[in-house]
Amino acid sequence: MYTLIVLKELTHPDGRLFLPGHDCNALSGSEVRELIENYPDYFEGKDDLTKEYIEQLKEGGK
């Protein structure tokens, strides 16, 4: 499971609230993909596992 750090405040259309500085814990790969692809400036990976996964997503999108 992955963890993202919130960089900027975001109210997601599905009602989720992301506040700066908060950790988004226990995320699945599809959840991370959706957030990183749609809101790339709002999140970053917290741990190495998540950072690597995000890099894979970005490379896969090229």
Place this chain on the structure above:
Amino acid sequence: MNGVTTPAGSLSIVKIPRPDTRKYYILNRIRLGFWAGWFQKQIALATNKLFGVGVFTSELRGVQIRNGIEYDLGILSYRVVTNAFVAFLVDNLQTDTTELGDFKYHDSGVGTTAENAADTAIETTDGESRATGTQTESAANAYRSVGTISYTTTKAITEHGVFSQATGATLVDRSVFTAINVVSGDSIQFTYTITFTAGG
């Protein structure tokens, strides 16, 4: 010995006006914000009735008290539940030391009856012990518990519930789904998330 006493003094009366509740009632109800809140509440309730999803609604009522007499002002306003409150709810679902902070016990079963808000238990338990979930938040207003149940026999798992204790207790949510066929040695990691959307 006789005498006469004549009490002397003055008496005055001050009329204390009672609150004009009727005027207040009218003035408060010509606000656009009052009716916007009322309308939004009706939409939320209709969504609940039509689709069975849980909703948050709120209202504020007031009673003015003057000289010990209560004057009912009725509904003052509808909404708005704050971001801070929903984030606080989610934080306390993880950390509260009372049973509020213990909705982390995952159970599964083999029942197939559709979910109902009146449910209080798994329909047909599968005989396995409840798993103690790891409590966290996937967003500021989204409480999440991740629990892994291990299976010791072959069965078709079709339902799941999150409870506040390892046995019995209060059920947060019961879910029914297509059978996940497991054999001895299998396990299922269940990730349960409840999101509290502010604004209600």
